[in-house]
Amino acid sequence: MKQLSSFTFMVGIFLWGTVCMATENPKAAVEQLNQAIQTGQEAAAKALFIKEAWDYEYDSAQRFYSQLQSTKFILKAKESRIEDTRAIIKAEISNEKKRIDVIYFYATQTGSDWKLAAIDRDIHHSNLFLAKKLPAYFNLNNVKPSQMLEAFGKKVITWSKSLPSSSDYLSMSDEQKKQSFKDFASSPPRSNYYLLTMISSLKNPKVISTHWVESINRGAIVLKGDGYDEPAIYFEKKEAGWHLLNITSFLTTDAILEDSTFIP
Numbered sequence: 425m426k427q428l429s430s431f432t433f434m435v436g437i438f439l440w441g442t443v444c445m446a447t448e449n450p451k452a453a454v455e456q457l458n459q460a461i462q463t464g465q466e467a468a469a470k471a472l473f474i475k476e477a478w479d480y481e482y483d484s485a486q487r488f489y490s491q492l493q494s495t496k497f498i499l500k501a502k503e504s505r506i507e508d509t510r511a512i513i514k515a516e517i518s519n520e521k522k523r524i525d526v527i528y529f530y531a532t533q534t535g536s537d538w539k540l541a542a543i544d545r546d547i548h549h550s551n552l553f554l555a556k557k558l559p560a561y562f563n564l565n566n567v568k569p570s571q572m573l574e575a576f577g578k579k580v581i582t583w584s585k586s587l588p589s590s591s592d593y594l595s596m597s598d599e600q601k602k603q604s605f606k607d608f609a610s611s612p613p614r615s616n617y618y619l620l621t622m623i624s625s626l627k628n629p630k631v632i633s634t635h636w637v638e639s640i641n642r643g644a645i646v647l648k649g650d651g652y653d654e655p656a657i658y659f660e661k662k663e664a665g666w667h668l669l670n671i672t673s674f675l676t677t678d679a680i681l682e683d684s685t686f687i688p
Contacts, residue, residue, distance in 0.1 A: 454501035530560035548681035570636030577631035611668035
């Protein structure tokens with residue numbers, strides 16, 4: 425049997441250990457990513473991700489690698505959660521003096537191999553990913569439109585045209601306010617009134633896009649008037665009716681994931 429040199433033996437042990445860490449523990453993939461960032465090994469960094477993640481249109485892993493590599497920020501894996509073939513790794517980005525940011529890595533397992541699949545800052549997304557409600561990479565621009573949401577959006581516009589004046593609204597009792605929106609949404613009257621007021625301020629509003637996420641029963645409606653504004657409204661469909669979650673000046677993915685009711 426041919427004897428290995430001590431150098432060859434040590435290199436083999438190192439490579440074997442690296443592979444085993446990446447296979448048995450998804451947290452190790454983030455640790456190896458930091459090593460690749462610090463040493464400028466782009467090919468090694470790319471190998472840690474699934475192919476799609478490196479080239480995503482939004483928030484690609486390649487862009488993340490390039491940003492950290494150019495700044496020499498340090499990436500440190502803090503903790504991981506594993507559910508079946510999915511894992512979330514919480515990590516910190518820091519410089520030599522202080523923490524800069526906290527992010528989440530999404531990992532998936534195929535056979536015995538773990539690969540990083542996405543990166544973002546959204547704790548709500550990470551929880552839904554582990555619950556198998558959402559994929560690792562989630563962007564509202566990529567979800568299907570909905571005829572149901574479009575029809576509801578047109579109703580919202582109609583309701584905004586018969587909105588009571590602010591003085592009439594303020595003079596209403598709480599029960600009257602609640603009744604005035606009973607066919608519109610189950611969210612608090614104050615939230616509904618603010619939404620309809622915002623829509624009524626648009627000149628000739630219309631629905632320009634809808635984004636429905638079946639797995640979480642939530643959707644977004646984007647409106648546009650004669651101007652440049654394209655506000656987005658986010659709803660959850662509940663047994664009691666539509667529930668207003670958020671309003672933003674433009675479509676954003678994180679706005680649909682927050683577990684809260686919009687209160688102006």
